[in-house]
Amino acid sequence: MAHADDKATGIGDVLQNVVAWPIRILFKLIDYPVTAIQNVIGIRRMPWLFLLPNLAFFGMFVIIPLFMNFAYSLTGGTELFISERPYTGGEQYGFLFDCDNYADPISCREDRFWKGIFNTAVFIFFQVSFMVLFSLITALVLNREIRGRGFWRAVFFFPVLLSPVVVALIWKWILLRDGILNAFLISIGLDRILFFVSPEWAMFWAVFVSIWAHMGFYTLILLAGLQAIQPDLYEAAEMDGTSKERVFFRITLPLLWPNMLVVIVLALIKGVQVFDEVYVLTGGGPGTATQFIVQYIYNTAFTNQVQNFGLASAASMVLGVVLFVLTLTQLAATRRRDND
Amino acid sequence: MRRSLKLMAASSLFALVAGAASAQTELRMMWYNDGIEGEVMQSILDRFEEAHPEISVTLDVVPYQAVLESLPIQLAAGNGPDIARVTDLGGLSEYYLDLRPYVQDPEYWETNFGPFLDWLDPDGDAINGFMTQLTVTGPYVNRTLFEQAGVDLPGEGATWEDWAAAVNEVASALDIPIPMAWDRSGHRVAGPAIAQGAQMFDADGNPALVDEGLQRMAQLLYDWHQDGTMSLELWGSVSGSSYLGANEDFANANVVMYMSGSWQIPQFASTIGDAFDWWAVPAPCGPAACTGMPGGAALAAIGDTEHPEEVGILMDYLAQEEVLAEFYGRTLFIPGHLGLASSGIDFDTDDPRAAHALATFAGAVPSISPVAFALQGYPSNRVMFNALISRLNEAIVGELTLDEAYARMEEDIANQLAESDR
The missing domain is CATH 1.20.5 (Single alpha-helices involved in coiled-coils or other helix-helix interfaces)
Incomplete structure (x- = not known):
């Protein structure tokens, strides 16, 4: 053997x-x-060597384009290559910010830029608030011992796997004049609703579809946070006879706060960048009711006969600053939490 | 030994074939489809390749949006195809190849494509390509609905207001959801606006979109959207200058009158067929004219091609009278070849509606206003079309008043032209 x-x-x-x-x-x-x-x-500089491939990649596809974008924003004309474009200094920024009253987009010289900003702000307010709320509720439910828990987790995560264009097309077919939803409304004796003709309905569905498509991702982050909370804390609270509300507000929410913060900031960043789903779903309409800032940039650079890369780049830089501030907020909040 | 000889012979043959294949020039043609024209072009290209084994042609079929938005960037970057089917005829003229040195008989091109060569090269006398189709904008009606409602079709010389009254009568009698629909396109609005008296240019030839004629047409469109003659769903449901057609709604008999153009004929012949009488009618009149807009698509050679001689050979082949007669005949496109236009095309259809529509649109060409031709030949006409449709739309959905929209149209055009002149 x-x-x-x-x-x-x-x-x-x-x-x-x-x-x-x-x-x-x-x-x-x-x-x-x-x-x-x-x-x-020397050995102390060796980490830079290992970071070099990643830094080179990041530099090539993020940093260099960022500087190029800034350079484009200081030029005018329609030429594609920057060497052939006339230098205009801050003229494009001046054009964007030329307003009699910033609260009234119509008074601005480039009214569509400001409408895009206002629409994006409204979208973010509703989308982020409701997405965080629904993600939290869903995570709390999925964290309980319910029947078919794995199945339900998959169901909520499934839309995240779909392409935004597919998501938008599916919902568009549901919401069209002869779509499933209107067929249902008619079958129960209600009137047909032209969802994409009303600014309020169009914004509602833009927010709804966006939440439907992305909620699973944020639910997963919150679920991971819930599962990291020690069960003995709940056992101790139960032994003390603490009410469920008190357990939620004094144990669950404070311990989940780091994950909540990540979810809020990520959702804010994604909200500012909203484009593809809404572009396919509503086309930015009716009028300019769901035209967001990224669609403004896209239209300015690509869909007009005179492709105004300079103005689009200037608007991109403004958007970049907003995203930078949001990212700094996240970093600051994370650092403060770590210090606490 | 014999086996080795066979192997050697086979490998020599392979090397020969591979050598020949590598000597073959590959041309790329960017193409979009309205109907079956891609299929027809492919069959013609197959025959070309048989006749010219040294040249292979790849037909890259892309969405129309890609031709409008991606192609200009590809061309500016020098990465475009060798040949492209374009509709922004004058707007891309700086990127075209002058085929004059590469075609066998430039005189043939000038004789048969003369007026359209100017659309492709407004400032010169280059030969850049030929029209794959001429188009004329104009309306179709669902004649079956008129018959069912017992309403007579307005006759020759009827105005837009006459037609609006008639289609509303039909729609209310039969409960049709959309009495009238127009493609969401500035080009479609331009013809009727010219019929209302719009001049489009000032005395110096500079663009001057907003005048009394255009305001009359804009007011009509605004009113029709408010009173339900036109559905907000088509124009109101998107933003900017996005194109939307009502062809599917018309094919589903949800629309009584549909303002579009001659390029819909092959599609309606196949999708509607004899399900109902789809009927092309002459362009309704305004105080100034009864006109649609001319237009069309051209197959243009691109200047950055590395194979101008081969492009010349291919374009010469495709522009032959018998090849184009087949192309126009099978696709049901109005010919952009003067010789064929005068001799007539044997259209490949036994559908009386399609034949009538072709005759109606072809017959409308002589009555097209000179202003419409001037606008079509203006290289920056899309700047005007886009400003018109996007701002008018914002007025229709209530974001702007019509006066604000007019002011914005003029500002948009001035800003964009100033940017392109830098």
């Missing part, structure tokens, strides 16, 4: 050596240049 074990060990060793041999060679091949570089730059 011992003989058989020895044989098995022998085969295992051989297999291990066969697999490990090329890996060892590879490591040695990497080791020589890395050691040589370390001798030149």
Whole structure:
């Protein structure tokens, strides 16, 4: 028997050596240049070497385009290549911010930019508030011992996997004049509603569809936070006879707050960037009722015969500043939480 | 030994074929479809490749939106196709290839495509391509609905107001949801606006969109949206200059009168067929004229091509009278070839509605207003069309008054033209 074990060990060793041999060679091949570089730059600078590929990638696809975008925003004309575009300084920014009254978009020279900002603000207010609320409720329910919990978790997460265009088309077909929802309304004796003709309905469905599509992702973050809360805290509260409301407000919510913060800030950032779903669903209409800031940028740069890349870049920089401030807020809040 | 010889022979043959294949020039043609024209063009290209094995042509079929939005950027970046089917004829003229040195008989091109060559090159005398179709805007009506409602079709010389009254009568008698629908496009509005007296340009030839004629038409469209003659669903449900057609609603008999154009004929012949009498009617009149807008799509050679000689060979082949006769005949497109227009096309249809529509639109060409031709030939006409449709739409849905919309139209045009002149 011992003989058989020895044989098995022998085969295992051989297999291990066969697999490990090329890996060892590879490591040695990497080791020589890395050691040589370390001798030149010193061990303290070595982390930069390992960060270099990621930094190069980030620089090429984020930092350089950011500077290019800024450079474009200081130019005018319709030429594509920046070297051929005339320098206009801050003229594009001046055009965007030329308003008699910032609270009234119609008084602005570029009224559609301001309508885009106002519409985006309204969208964010409703979308983020209701998405965080519904995600929290859903996470709380899915965290309980309910029948078919895995199935329900999958159901809520499924829309996240769908392409935004698919999501928008599905809902568009439901909401059209001859769509399923109107067929249902007629079948129960109600009047047909032209959802995409009314500004209020169009905004409502833009918010609703966006929440439907993204809620699963935020629910998952909150669910992870709920599962990280120690069960003994709840057991202790139960033994003390604490009410359910008090447990929620004194234990669950404070301990879930870090995750809530992440959800709020991520939802805000995604809200500012809203475009694809709403563009397919409402086309920005009726009128400009659901035309958001990203659609304004897209239209300015691409759909007009005179493709105004300078103005679109200036609007992008304004949007970038808003996103930067939101990201800083998230970082500051996270840091404060870590310090606490 | 014999086997080795066979292998050697096979590999030599393979090398020969591979060599020949690698010597083949590949041309790319960007194309969009309104109906079956892509299918027809592909069959013609297959025959071209048989006749010219040294050239292969790839037909890249893209959505129309890509031709409007992506192609200009590709061309500006120098990454465009060799040939493209375009509708922004003069707007892209700086990117076209002058085929004059590469076609066998420039005189043939000038004789048969003369007036349309100017649309492609408004400031020069280049030969850039040919029209795959001429289009004329105009309305279709559902004649079956008129018959069922017992309402007579307004006759020759009827005004837009006469038609609005008639279609409302039909719609209310038969409970049809949309009495009248127009494509959501500035180009579609331009013809009727010119019929109302719009001049589009000032005395110096500069764009001057807003005048009394245009205001008359805008007021009519505004009123029709408020009184239910036109449904807000089409124009009101999107923003900016986005195009929306009512072709599906018309095909589903939800619309009594549909203002579109001749390019819908092949589609209606196949989707509606004889389900009801879809009937093209002459352009309704205004105080100044009874006119639609001319237009069309052209197949243009692109200047950045690396194979101008091969592009010339292909364009010469496609522009031949017998090839174009087949193309126009099978696609039911109004010919953009003067020789074929005068000799007549044997259209591949036995549908009397399609034949009548083709005759109606072709017959409308002589009555098209010179203002409409001037507007179609103006390279920045889309700036005017987009300003018109987007701002008029904002007035229709109540975001602007009509006067505010007029002021915004003029500002939009001035701003965009100033930007393009930098």
